[in-house]
Amino acid sequence: MEPVSLALGIIPIVGGSLKAYKSIHSKLKTFRHYSREVDRVRKHFDRQRQFFLNEVHFVLRMALDDEVLVKEMVADGAHLEWYSQRLESAIVESFGDNSGALMEIVEDVRTIINDVQVALECFSCLEEVRLEDERLKDTVKRVRDRIKIAFDKSKFDKWASDLRNSNNDLCLLRKQVDELCKPRARTSVAGRGCDPRRLMHKPGHYRDARKASQALHDALCIAWSTPDAAYFRHSVRLFLETKDDDVTQVDLAISCLGQEASPGRRKLASSNGKTASSLVLENMMRVHVKSQAMDRMGAGLLTTLPDSDPNHNTKRKRRRIVRFEDDGAINCDDNMGLRISSREVNLEQTVTLDLQSTRHFCSELLSNGVYCQQNPTDKCVGYLDTCSHEKFRHSFFQCCEGVCNPNLCKADIASGALVRMDDMLAYPRNDELSVPSQLQLALRLVLAVLKFNSTSWLGECWGLQDLYFFEQGSDLTASLRTLHIGIDWSKRSPGELMEVDSAGDSRSFEDAKLVHGIRNATIYNLGVALLAIGRWTPVDSNDILHVRRMASQTCPLGSKYHEMTQKVLECDFGCGKDLSKPQLQQAIYDGIVLELESMISSLSLE
Known part of the structure; x- marks a missing residue:
């Protein structure tokens, strides 16, 4: 097709398609009250319309530098600039030999939309029964049970599918043209990964997060295995949104519950019949925890470690503070081997409360006024040390602005209901939950698996039934920002360490893995979660x-x-199946995390 003929058609067709799309959107918004089928069709077309708007936005950016003008044109298909010969020439010049393919795609979109508009004439009979001054929407509601309209849903589904294919083609063509327009850089193979987002992924980042979170889990198990803690059952919520600085930082919500009469039962109920969910909310304490390997710590002030005396936990002692000179490095314990310099003062470590030395640190924090719920501060309220495997110090802070995750600090999790993620998927997707929000949810799960896999927080046979969130009124997007892993601790018998309650028997799944060739159960379950989120429906991983x-x-x-x-689902990344290997972690980050971020960015255009 000659450039001259192309210049007479591409831009006006796009503008006309935007107007027609808007008309279809308006009509389906009214006719959706006729039946659920019509409402489902409306949702499908609304999504394709939004995808088309986004792609048109990108295409216009290739020819126009004025972002304000681009937004005005996308919002108004009747804008005068849609008839600009100058813009036509710029588009044709930008696409070059690909202008013919662009013309065919936009013509296909126009043809499909025209067919949809004609098919919607089946609702024209509603105008005949419309009362004076009555809204058409009210007419639909009034007569929908009396008038039979020949609405062929299969045709509309076919048109929605065709529009989806055209949008995908337009997206692919636009990306290819954009890449072809970039100057070819002569770089080595090793220099290809220069995406700044890719550089944010440090090779040891996820390994450190896993080690620190497992050490925190071990520290809680030991702290809650004292005789005094045996009378309590603990529910811990590990929020998926974490801070990733030089140290691993997580937010927890800890609830101390009365020990249930029968350890085998998972449901809790108090004497007055309260449910486990309400008990968790009533007895909840939010904390921010910074976990740091002791061989990396450099603090000018450090509290001494717990005594080895077996009776140490029966009485709280004031810990002695040890100070060190600039050039003098002293070992505070032969086994710890910590070299400390006063030039590296870290005030977060200037605390005298070793939580392990208390009888029950949750009660200690609340009863002695150390943990102030009314006016929280950013001071460290206590610490736990882990000495098994690698040595870690876990410093506890109150949840307050500037310390914990901002989304959690602002969230009212005490008054909101506690909802399990798979239960939420059992209900139809709320129209208020946007596609970018769904993708954000998927992204959080992928990052959580990279950080917490192979730890006691996230077992191999994990699933959406292990995830919860706190309802934030009717704001589902805000609610999903409180997504967390929920686990329970209970003491099995005197003298035993505190144990985490098992979510169930995984024997059937283990058998299924062998039969069906599941390469990596953790990654497979992540795929099941992505599948469930994409279709917004519960999915049985077994x-x-x-x-x-x-x-x-x-x-x-x-x-x-x-x-x-x-x-x-298939663990098909070309890097084996061992998630502890950096190569597979990097492949998941590049192929899933960055792609999801790119999709979210492109769909979040205003």
């Missing part, structure tokens, strides 16, 4: 045939998300 059947079907979140889900 029914592997059903999972693979669902994964072979098209996904409402698009073909790219569909491909990522399949890749995760």
Whole structure:
């Protein structure tokens, strides 16, 4: 096709398609009250309309430097600039030999939209029964049970699928043209990974996070294994949104509950019949924990370590503070080997409360006024040390602004209901939950698996039933920001260490792994979670045939998300199946994390 003929058509067709899309959106918004089928069709078309708007935005950016003008044009298909010969020439020049393909795609979109508009004429009979001054929406509600409209949902589904394919083609073409326009850089193979987001992924980052979080888990087990703690059952919520600085930082919500009469029962109930959920909320204490390997710590002030006296925990003692000179490095304990310099003062370590030395540190913090819920401060309120394997110090802080995650600091988790993630998926997706929010949820889970896999927080056979969130009123997006792993601790018998309650028997899943060739159970379960989020429905990870059947079907979140889900389910990254290997971690980060971030960024355009 000649450039002259192209210049007469591409831009006006796009502008006309935007107007037609807007008209269809308006009509379906009214006619959706006729039946659920019509409402589902509306949702499908609304998504494709939004994808088309985003791609048009990107295409216009290639020819226009004025972002304000681009936004005005995308919002108004009747804008005068849609008839600008100058803009036509700029688009044709930008796409070059690809202008013909661009013309064919936008013509396909126009044809499909025109067919949809014609098909919607089946609702024109509603105008005949419309009362004077009555809104058409009210007319639909009034007569929907009396008038039979020949609405063929299969045709609309086919058109929505065709629009999805056209959007995917437009996206692919635009990306290829954008890449072809970039100057070719002569770089070595080792220099290809220069994406600044990729550089943020340090090779040892996830390894350090796993070690620190497992050490924190061990520290809690030991602290709650004292005789005085035996009368309590603890529920711990580990929030998935973490801070990633030089030290591993996590936010916890700890609830101290009365020990249940029968250790085998998982449901808790108090004497007045309160549920486990309400008890967890009533007895909850939020803390921010910074976990640091002791061989990396450099603090001018450090409290001494707990005595080896077996009766040490029966009485709280004031800990002695040891000071060190500039050039004098002294070992505070032969086994610890900590070299400390006063030039590296860290005030977070200037605390006298060794939580392990208390009878029950939760009660200690609350009863002695160390933990002030009314006016929280950013001072460290206590610490736990872990000496098994690698030595860690876990410093506890109150949850307050500037310390914990901002989303959690602002959240009202005490009054909101505690909801399990798989229970939430059992309900139809709320229209208020946007596609970017769904992708953000998927991204949080991928990052959580990279950080907490192979730890006691996230077992191999984990699932969405292990995840919870606190309801934040009707704001589902804000609620999902409180997503966390929920586990319970209980004492099995006198003299035993505190243990984490098991979520259930995984024998059937182990058998299924062997039969169906699951390469990595942790990654497979992540794929099941992505599948469930993409379709917003519960998915049984044990029914592997059903999972693979669902994964072979098209996904409402698009073909790219569909491909990522399949890749995760099959652990198909070309780097083996051992998640402890940096190569597989990097492949998941590059192929899943960065792709999800890119999708979120492109869909979040205003």
